[in-house]
Amino acid sequence: MKKELLIRRSILAWFRKNKRDLPWRKTGDPYAVWLSEIMLQQTRVETVIPYYNRFLKAYPTVHHLAGANEDHVLKLWEGLGYYRRALNLHQTAKIVAKDYEGVFPGTVDELQALPGIGRYTAGAIASIAFGVRAPVLDGNVKRVLSRLYAVKERIDRSDVLKRLWQIAGELVSPRSPGNFNQGIMELGARICLPQNPLCGGCPVKQCCEAFLHHCPQNFPVQKAKKTLPHYEVVAAAIYKRGRFLLGKRPPGGMLGGLWEFPGGKVEAGETHEQALKREIMEEMGIGIEIGEHVLTVDHGYSHYTVSIHLYRCSHIDGRPRALYHSEIKWTPKSQFNRYSFPAANIKFFEHL
Numbered sequence: 355m356k357k358e359l360l361i362r363r364s365i366l367a368w369f370r371k372n373k374r375d376l377p378w379r380k381t382g383d384p385y386a387v388w389l390s391e392i393m394l395q396q397t398r399v400e401t402v403i404p405y406y407n408r409f410l411k412a413y414p415t416v417h418h419l420a421g422a423n424e425d426h427v428l429k430l431w432e433g434l435g436y437y438r439r440a441l442n443l444h445q446t447a448k449i450v451a452k453d454y455e456g457v458f459p460g461t462v463d464e465l466q467a468l469p470g471i472g473r474y475t476a477g478a479i480a481s482i483a484f485g486v487r488a489p490v491l492d493g494n495v496k497r498v499l500s501r502l503y504a505v506k507e508r509i510d511r512s513d514v515l516k517r518l519w520q521i522a523g524e525l526v527s528p529r530s531p532g533n534f535n536q537g538i539m540e541l542g543a544r545i546c547l548p549q550n551p552l553c554g555g556c557p558v559k560q561c562c563e564a565f566l567h568h569c570p571q572n573f574p575v576q577k578a579k580k581t582l583p584h585y586e587v588v589a590a591a592i593y594k595r596g597r598f599l600l601g602k603r604p605p606g607g608m609l610g611g612l613w614e615f616p617g618g619k620v621e622a623g624e625t626h627e628q629a630l631k632r633e634i635m636e637e638m639g640i641g642i643e644i645g646e647h648v649l650t651v652d653h654g655y656s657h658y659t660v661s662i663h664l665y666r667c668s669h670i671d672g673r674p675r676a677l678y679h680s681e682i683k684w685t686p687k688s689q690f691n692r693y694s695f696p697a698a699n700i701k702f703f704e705h706l
């Protein structure tokens with residue numbers, strides 16, 4: 355039997371028997387499939403399940419989500435990370451509700467035109483919800499294919515990616531594209547693990563070149579990881595008459611739409627005090643007096659790491675203005691739970 359056919363049949367049979375009982379597998383509703391696929395981007399299945407259930411309860415249809423308040427959407431997303439996904443989700447819901455009368459488009463091209471939907475997500479939605487024979491290529495699938503075909507070149511090269519997309523496209527089952535795509539992703543997540551793949555229980559080991567040559571650990575070939583840059587950041591808990599001055603980060607940037615204690619990077623040669631006074635003047639146009647150091651939180655993002663030093667501060671002069679943030683607000687601590695904050699800021703709450 356041809357290798358492609360053998361892989362396809364083996365993965366489909368394995369998936370039928372071994373698929374996990376996940377909430378989004380109980381529905382064919384494109385809205386729910388889309389929601390799950392956006393949440394699953396760079397996020398583990400176990401983490402996504404409670405968020406998925408809460409979102410569907412709060413917004414059972416695309417119209418509910420389209421009509422939701424942005425702060426509520428971000429609040430429900432809090433802790434899931436990569437917040438741009440939540441803003442794109444909200445934006446896409448509005449487009450589908452308005453331009454498509456609430457009915458998700460079913461082709462890869464139309465799906466890819468929506469915010470937050472790339473080639474991979476479009477393929478996943480089209481195949482799972484609409485039965486379109488479209489491939490998917492996420493990190494798991496890249497690893498599985500690079501081992502099945504012993505791809506010796508770096509998989510971040512554009513020509514290699516093009517080849518992997520082509521192989522993925524040839525493998526997808528014409529009859530059950532959604533099951534095949536979910537099967538190969540699940541195989542990568544549970545059997546063809548990055549370290550120590552469980553080849554003994556793998557349904558495609560008989561046609562896996564890496565396994566047959568005893569070297570799955572040599573694939574995929576990747577470029578050496580760079581050390582991430584680190585930044586020192588200062589933040590101000592500016593307090594006045596029972597309320598803290600918070601800012602909502604501007605849309606479009608990192609952590610856009612989330613609320614935070616204002617502050618920013620410490621520049622070379624600056625003390626924490628100088629950096630904080632400069633940042634607050636630049637961001638809010640006010641003078642502050644800096645009090646005690648509250649807490650330092652270390653946090654890692656995908657492209658850099660930070661140490662955020664929070665200081666208690668009092669407002670000295672000037673009327674606060676939103677010079678950087680899209681909105682600013684004096685807020686009592688008892689109302690912090692109404693807004694969504696970056697994970698690093700949440701760690702400060704109990705120390706205030």
Ligand code: SF4
Pocket residue numbers: 498501502545546547551552553556557558559562564565570
């Ligand atoms: Fe991955 Fe091993 Fe299966 Fe090959 S045989 S696809 S390396 S788990």
